[in-house]
Amino acid sequence: MWNIAKRKNNSTMVEYSCFSASVIIEGNLNGNDNIRIDGIITGNISCSAKIVVGQKGIVTGDINCAEIEVSGSLTGNVQVTELLLLHANSTYQGNALVKEIQIEPGAVFFGTCKMPSSRSARIGDEPGHHLMNILTKNKDH
Secondary structure, three states: OEEEEEEEEOOEEEEEEEEOOOOEEEOOEEEOOEEEEOOEEEOOEEEOOEEEEOOOOEEEOOEEEOEEEEOOEEEOOEEEEEEEEEOOOOEEEEEEEEEEEEEOOOOEEEEEEEEEOOOOOOOOOOOOEEEEEEOOOOOOO
């Protein structure tokens, strides 16, 4: 169902708990290690490390993590202490509270992004944030 994979990153090995394309999970995930999702997860995810949603990955739920990299599809609110990275051909729908965001050309983002001046802020907090509304045209219309 899942396994630990090692990926080389800047001459160091990084471990990921991997959920393959054939895995379907309905429920919440909690962890302290990096997670790679190539399957389908419906539920909230809390992770103190990095989450990677692969090209075939589909996640529906709220996410709280240090960093998230999306190549597949993500629907839900995210709270990220560091970086939200949307690769080309990825789809993200939801509200994001991030320190930093990178959106590659070809990515689809429908929602809002807040970049608080205080790391203690949460989605919905009003003072001390910059609000960026991003609406992208649906490719089907």
